[in-house]
Amino acid sequence: MNPSPELLRRLLRAKDRMDAHPDQDWPVERLAEVSAVSPAHFARAFKQAFGLPPHRYLLTRRIERAAALLRDTDAAIIDIALQTGWTSIGTFGRIFRDITGDSPGECRRRAREATDARSAIPECLVRSAERPDLKTAVLEKRRQAEAAKLAPPTTEVS
Amino acid sequence: MSQGIEVIGVYVRDQDEAVAFYVDKLGFRVQADVRNGDYRWLTVQHPEQPTVQLGLFKPGPPVHDAATAAALDSLIAKGAMPPLVLKVSDCQATYDALSAKGVEFIQAPIRRYGQVDAGFRDPSGNGWKMIERPHKETP
Numbered sequence: 001m002n003p004s005p006e007l008l009r010r011l012l013r014a015k016d017r018m019d020a021h022p023d024q025d026w027p028v029e030r031l032a033e034v035s036a037v038s039p040a041h042f043a044r045a046f047k048q049a050f051g052l053p054p055h056r057y058l059l060t061r062r063i064e065r066a067a068a069l070l071r072d073t074d075a076a077i078i079d080i081a082l083q084t085g086w087t088s089i090g091t092f093g094r095i096f097r098d099i100t101g102d103s104p105g106e107c108r109r110r111a112r113e114a115t116d117a118r119s120a121i122p123e124c125l126v127r128s129a130e131r132p133d134l135k136t137a138v139l140e141k142r143r144q145a146e147a148a149k150l151a152p153p154t155t156e157v158s
Numbered sequence: 159m160s161q162g163i164e165v166i167g168v169y170v171r172d173q174d175e176a177v178a179f180y181v182d183k184l185g186f187r188v189q190a191d192v193r194n195g196d197y198r199w200l201t202v203q204h205p206e207q208p209t210v211q212l213g214l215f216k217p218g219p220p221v222h223d224a225a226t227a228a229a230l231d232s233l234i235a236k237g238a239m240p241p242l243v244l245k246v247s248d249c250q251a252t253y254d255a256l257s258a259k260g261v262e263f264i265q266a267p268i269r270r271y272g273q274v275d276a277g278f279r280d281p282s283g284n285g286w287k288m289i290e291r292p293h294k295e296t297p
């Protein structure tokens with residue numbers, strides 16, 4: 001059964017909280033409390049409503065924010081990692097690369113080279129437009145990339 | 159101005175709740191509130207912008223069949239409706255005033271590139287950005 005609009009509105013509130021503070025820890029229990037549902041119900045309903053599990057949604061927000069900080073500030077990468085909720089720069093770098101295809105350093109260089117023709121769009125909306133589209137789990141994405149590398153070249157059969 | 163946009167609508171889950179929010183909390187004024195059977199044409203306007211009306215419409219018959227209305231109700235509640243932007247002269251002051259009235263802010267004011275923006279939702283889930291543009295220096 002589809003979640004009721006009342007429940008969806010409360011799930012949106014949990015999503016909004018992650019948007020506002022992606023650097024914080026958001027265990028399912030905490031999110032469930034915001035939505036006033038049980039933790040087990042929350043995880044299932046959130047995924048049904050927004051198409052991805054809550055922790056993966058949080059990941060997209062952290063990467064989005066990290067990318068913005070890399071682009072817009074001169075902060076050290078370690079500081080950006082800490083500001084966006086990671087406790088290890090190694091994990092941050094690896095996951096950032098898995099998701100965006102670039103290391104944080106490459107992302108910064110690339111962003112600086114790109115010309116800026118976006119000022120007509122409100123900044124907050126630009127950011128959500130640049131949010132990574134994380135349809136699959138990060139590990140799955142990594143597996144697929146490796147499989148693609150290892151797959152033998154296909155030949156066209158005429 | 160003799161031509162231009164007159165009404166832009168948003169969908170809401172409950173028109174009484176919506177009018178209470180837009181009028182009592184945001185300070186808009188009711189421009190039209192007309193009923194025709196179950197249908198209610200309800201628009202509000204910003205006190206400083208009398209040429210534009212914001213329609214507060216509830217999905218449902220006779221405009222929508224039950225399945226379409228249910229789909230719209232879900233989308234509204236998920237915050238999937240298009241972005242809305244309110245221009246304010248002092249984002250922080252407006253944020254303080256609206257917060258005190260119980261408006262659900264989803265983003266506190268942030269200053270970036272000379273402008274200040276914040277975000278809130280109406281009770282239905284429609285997301286508003288509130289933007290204070292950079293003040294032009296007077297020569």
